[in-house]
Amino acid sequence: MNIKIPGQTPGDTAMTIAGLGPHGERAVPADQLQLTETNAAEVRARRFSVAVILHTTTSDWSKQELAGIAATLGLYSAALVEVVDCNFDVNLQVAALERLAREPVDAVISIPIGNARVAEAHRALTQSGRKLVLLDNAPTGLLPGTDYASVVSTDNFGLGQSCAAMLSAHIPQGGAAGILGYGIDFFATHEREIAFRKWMGTNRPDVTLVRERFADLDGAGPAALTMVEKTPGLSGIFAVWDVPAMKAVRVLAQHGIDLPITTVDLGNDVALDMARHGMIKGVGAQLPHDQGSAAARVTLAALLGLPVPPWVALAGREVTPSDVIEAYQVIWHLPAPKAIIDSVRAATAAQDAVGED
């Protein structure tokens, strides 16, 4: 089924910011944060060096986030001197923070993995005199100004709501929807799940919600299968990000199950599945390139000693199978891969043929 929404133009699908910051702050939209000409000249003259610590550098999200950071820092003559890949390992992150606190970098942009276990190392980095800008999340107990400069994040609450709204169209009255949740204490995925549940509770109180968790990515497929087997009449699944969503798609397909799924982030696999009119019916996408760019601007502003807002947020973008190519261009700052374009064309042609019969 090809869902066409009348009157909706691609590019007009940016959402408003629904969520509050880690301390309840109201968001300052990232596009409002720009350096003035005077600030820019000073930044260029000072030739700052910045390091980045990511949970992984292999995902599509991370690559684009880094591209945004690197391009923007470069624009202001700041050097990106190191990129640390923690491989989802808390101990690696702590070690990297401790090392960078002794090395000649002016600032660090970091995505805290987990909560309490990495809080102290982040605090110590700031105490060493380096500026710290966080992506997505601030560990509980850390304070803006004292322990870090700012958190730059996509509006995860809005993404969760958006995925609920898109999945709702596929759930019949009185049906059941599943949540494929992340079993690790992580702010961004928590916010998405809370928002998904809230939207359903408010707008679809008739829908029964069930949930399975996975602690590592390989567990995501089996968890989805368990959920389907345990819940007769399950009509759709929300997965908290794209990689586990695709693990679920593969395992379900192996068992001959076809279920509507919505998720967060337009990874390549998810985009291709949508283009083929597969199980993925909708995506609430972050804009990692733009987020990286915003994080770089906030970092430079903090290095100049300018006041920076504690919570800088970017609205996500809804993607449906009908605008996957255009969305890809906006999100990834790249043309969509040929495989996706060919699939969209093939699917459209097939549908036109059906329509003509």
Add this chain to the structure above:
Amino acid sequence: MAEEKTTLRSVGRPRSVDAAQASLALLLNLVRTGAATTRQELERRSELGRAVVADRLATMIELGLLKEGELGQATGGRAPRQMRFRQDAGSLLVSAIDQSSIALGIADLNGQLLVEHHEAAQLDAGPEAILDRLATIFDWLLRETEKPAPWGIGLALPGPIEKPAADFETVPVLQTIQSWQGFPFLERLSMRFGVPIFARSGVQTMTMGEAKAGGGRGLSDIIYVKLGRSISAGLISEGRLHRGAQGAAGMIGHSRVGDELLEAVAGADAIAREGMAAAEDGRSPYLTQTLARQGELSVVDIGHAAQLGDLFCVELLGRCGRLVGEALAPLTNLVNPSLIVIGGVVAESGGDSLLAGIREAVYRQSHPMVSRDLQIVRSQMGASSGLVGAAQVVVEELFAPATLQGWIGLGSPLRHPEFQKRLERMMASVEAKAAPPAGRVAP
């Protein structure tokens, strides 16, 4: 009369073993607060004998309240084993409800916040909707983050909260939320989780939060000012929160500025209204653009405009700051704080011009001794201060020596005889209200 009250308050508290309960409570609080952690220190501080201390510690280890920790500093001879409080024996649910948002969190028994969540919410949605939302998120957080079962709830509400007449008694009415009057909000939340509930005004919990984990850490005299739609202040003097006779201390928004109330001229609504006027008549080019783009304006936009150098907004916030400062100055002279923390949505977004206005007025009108070392800073904790403070409220209530003696021998405040009775009575009264009136049902 006084005699009768005392008897009432001690109902359910074991009397024959009072001494044992008292020594248990004393030792637990010494360990918990870190005042004494080795057996030797505990014997000295408690003035109890070695055998008694050993017996009480063994009891509390068995009850799961204490554990043996690492070795301490040796003072000649064997290094002593340190006692540790089991802050994970239970958890505390905390929430701060505000006009336009709710915050929820889980803290350990030391009041340390472990996880928190904030979301937009409208009080107009009514008590049932807010209650339901709190229960849903608490359930979810407890399950997902696998925290220990709760021992108590700390709640921060907008507006003053009356002091309860007795332990574990919930306050009857929520004075400030008119539409909530008569709704058993606290009772329902308490029953839902089967734990005691303790409520304070939002500004009082935020003051406690700032004193515990924010700018006021380690200070004994601070004033916290919340600048939102309403304006109020909290005071910690010589280490204790000042609540006042009715629990309504700190309503500085009700001081007069000319013919108006302070909060009517310097509150978030007033600021947003002035910003709107300036956007419409072009006095602030930035706000005109923002209004055109968003279709609405909030105090956050005005603060952001001021930070970007919009002259109108800089002056507007500076003027609000001076008005607030003038209301604060007499208070400052009265209590001589070492720190004033400015929080709330106006402060969060208000930037430096607001702070400069407050400083100008306070420093100008304070005695030199009072202002000599006085610092005036912006809160960094945001709404988290309300959660940390609410946790602190529960910790102080549950471990207050008189209350602690009532439950320590039983291992958990949930087994406190007085709380159990209170819970039964709450259930009975809520059920009675819900049940159809007996004997008057039509045949």
